[in-house]
């Protein structure tokens with residue numbers, strides 16, 4: 016069964032299709048969007064191409080398209096301008112023109128890099144994402160943010176560039192390791208926390224089955240609802256004015272943990288999960304989140320088998336990282352908190368003391 020969602024971006028709405036098994040007949044969704052003579056630049060990374068390139072490439076070639084495969088280096092440390100520049104060389108070497116397509120099959124790193132390349136080469140050529148990690152399927156492929164890291168920080172170079180379409184095949188998640196699945200699942204829970212209490216309860220109650228991919232229809236539905244929530248928020252706030260800030264729930268302390276532990280120690284979503292524990296506690300202590308709601312969510316979230324311990328986390332360094340966050344406006348830390356589940360508020364009056372105390376508390380919970 017396929018689910019098709021529309022992202023209502025002002026200039027050019029586009030659709031996101033979610034369907035288990037889509038990979039082997041993706042051409043049906045791609046061909047209406049490009050010219051018959053377009054060359055397809057299929058970009059992917061080593062692990063992903065090993066599993067999934069062949070069925071995709073064959074179906075495109077059988078339909079008569081000329082496909083050029085381009086191998087991308089993988090890993091966050093390769094998400095840089097040097098890599099983009101190498102891709103420009105390859106694309107120009109293959110004689111692409113403005114009607115050709117960049118089709119990226121991979122996780123969030125590949126999607127961000129290929130998207131930025133597509134946005135900037137010849138001032139923008141058509142681009143389609145086929146995200147293959149849960150995080151990329153529910154988060155990075157939706158919303159049009161593309162970019163790379165700079166030596167002084169993550170995602171500092173980038174653009175907003177919408178794809179022609181996004182094609183999601185949840186069955187590719189079966190080769191994704193559990194830590195990566197949990198990392199994406201944290202973003203799924205985030206959507207529930209900020210927008211949909213019923214969805215959140217469902218995901219938490221069924222976390223074991225969902226993480227083990229026991230039922231593909233349920234996985235597709237989980238992805239569909241996540242994408243729907245993100246697409247709705249992004250459509251209302253395409254250029255990150257205010258509403259999009261809600262998507263940062265769990266990310267203020269999450270990012271700080273990621274940074275203080277050293278990138279790569281914790282997966283992004285693992286850190287976000289820890290950040291959500293922290294945001295829930297601050298919400299409970301100071302902004303009216305009922306204590307029993309807090310306790311019940313602590314219990315169910317703790318059942319998720321996190322592999323990221325905090326015994327080496329330096330409290331002071333983490334607090335400092337919180338205050339280096341991009342979300343500081345007029346010198347005040349902006350934090351997304353909850354008055355209740357699915358009732359978020361953006362506050363700029365969280366005290367330094369509450370941040371420091373909460374990090375200490377978190378460390379005790381996740382030794």
Ligand SMILES: NC(=O)c1ccc[n+]([C@@H]2O[C@H](COP(=O)([O-])OP(=O)(O)OC[C@H]3O[C@@H](n4cnc5c(N)ncnc54)[C@H](O)[C@@H]3O)[C@@H](O)[C@H]2O)c1
Pocket residue numbers: 060062063089090091094121122123124125127147148149150151154155156157158159160161169170187188189190191192195198283
């Ligand atoms: N653009 C946005 O709005 C946005 C939002 C959130 C995150 N991001 C970015 O996304 C990146 C993280 O993405 P990610 O978590 O997907 O990491 P990733 O792209 O590094 O992928 C994680 C690992 O999974 C492997 N992999 C991918 N698909 C697989 C599959 N189906 N089976 C087996 N292995 C597979 C990859 O080779 C890689 O080793 C970060 O750079 C982050 O900044 C961007």
Ligand SMILES: [Zn+2]
Pocket residue numbers: 154202266283287
């Ligand atoms: Zn995130």
